[in-house]
Amino acid sequence: MSAKTTNLIKEIKNPRVRMAPSPTGYFHIGSARTALFNYLVAKKYNGKFILRIEDTDKERSKPEYEADILDSLKWLGLLWDEGVEVGGSYGPYRQSERLDVYEKYLRELVEKGLAYYCFCSPEELEAKKEEMMSRGEVPRYDGHCRNLTEEEVKKKMNDKNPFVIRLKMPEKIITVFDLIRGKVDFDTKLIGDFIIAKDFRSPLYNFSVVIDDHEMQITHVIRGEEHLSNTPKQIALYEALNWTPPIFAHLPLILNPDRSKMSKRFGDVALKDFRKKGYLPEAIVNFLVYLGWHPKEKAGEPINEILTLNEIIEQFDFFRIQKGGAVFNIEKLNWINTEHIKTMPIDELTSHAMPYLKEKFGDALLNDIEFVKKIVELHRTRIKTLAELPEMTSYFFVLPDYDAELLRWQDMSEEEVKNNLDFIYNLLSDLDNQLFTRQQLEAIILPEAEKRGRGKILWPLRVALSGQKNSAGPFEIMEIIGKNETLKRLATAIKKLKENQNNA
Secondary structure: OOHHHHHHHHHOOOOEEEEOOOOOOOOEHHHHHHHHHHHHHHHHOOOEEEEOEOOOOOOOOOHHHHHHHHHHHHHHOOOOOEEOOOEOOOOOOEHHHOHHHHHHHHHHHHHOOOEEEEOOOHHHHHHHHHHHHHOOOOOOOOOOOOOOOHHHHHHHHHOOOOOEEEEOOOOOEEEEEEOOOEEEEEEHHHOOOOEEEEEOOEEOHHHHHHHHHHHOOOOEEEEEHHHHHHHHHHHHHHHHOOOOOOEEEEEOOEEOOOOOEOOOOOOOOEHHHHHHOOOOHHHHHHHHHOOOEOOOOOOOOOOOOOOOHHHHHHHOOHHHEOOOOEEOOHHHHHHHHHHHHHHOOHHHHHHHHHHHHHHHHOOHHHOOHHHHHHHHHHHOOOOOOHHHHHHHHHHHHOOOOOOHHHHOOOOOOHHHHHHHHHHHHHHHHOOOHHHOOHHHHHHHHHHHHHHHOHHHHHHHHHHHHHOOOOOOOHHHHHHHHHHHHHHHHHHHHHHHHHHHHHHO
């Protein structure tokens, strides 16, 4: 990184950064990482985080995609200081509401001769592209319409010939001092005069983003490396409008495990898919920050990789963002998620778990929140994601039907199983409700299990309580469901055994 680049951030105070997604699809994991790094820069350096919606693509932009963007950022905890829904001094913050602003600057560039009308048809452009490629040249616009006379332009306009607006690209080397990548040079001869608008009310990305960033006083543009090639075009527009460009920083690519560019196969999917799979927002944030950044190591101290958003902000150092691509490792995400599940306060964890439980069980079975908390607490060390919770805990809410044969431990007879369950039923019937705790239940039942055989007592007891081959332990289950439900389930098991004997 150059000395000039290093000095830039040290001289910046109160940066204004932005996240500017297009509502043309569901908010994806790459956009979430970009939003996170912008948010961290704003919070670490006492700045402002702005949310702008780039919805000038009328065909593909949809309200449900915008709603998903806003909901995803809120879910992650990346709340914006200014922008859509929040307001601010530089609105409106949807590009579709800023067409008058774009038209003003487009007309200014055309009137000053810095941009021009291009009437070349798509067929003509394609033919020129193929010709250049056949000569081994980088395809670019050849400037055919650049020097049309005023009369020629007027005639074509009167004839209603379709047109676009192109910027007159100066022939020069444009140098970008990127905060992450360092000094990068671009030869504008390889770019040519590019299109900035389809007409005065239809600006394209590279034009509208420059206008918005200038008007909203954005100081730092932090985005993915795939946008690096747009930077010289945008700087050329800044220069044409006689404006000072912001400082650019391009985050490293997210890579597949085989180090190829990330694709949908390995995780370039909508954030809502990760939510549906049961990942915590805290875990997603924690995981994303390591895709291109790492905290400073302290001598003799192990790195604590499990961090809350506030802890990340505290440790964040912009200059520890790396240049090289970051591998999307789903195993690492799973590990981070399990660690957050283990340590999150139970009230918060239960709140996150409720949507998954409600989807399976509805509201009626979840009205006792303390009951639900106990179930979540018992299983927090047994799950990787919250989506596993409903299936794993279903027997707490509804005892499944099961075959009486499942109650049998190894070579036990049905009569022996029934006698043991009868014994436990009678033992627990006399137990005071206040003493129906795991510790007390273990103190009463375990000595008998040692006499009769642990498997012969504990296996049928656990199956009677859960109706499943695999479940939590019987003492934990009894403590949570309580005395009445425990006796009810034991009675059901005994009845099953009796019916089996009568049908034999």
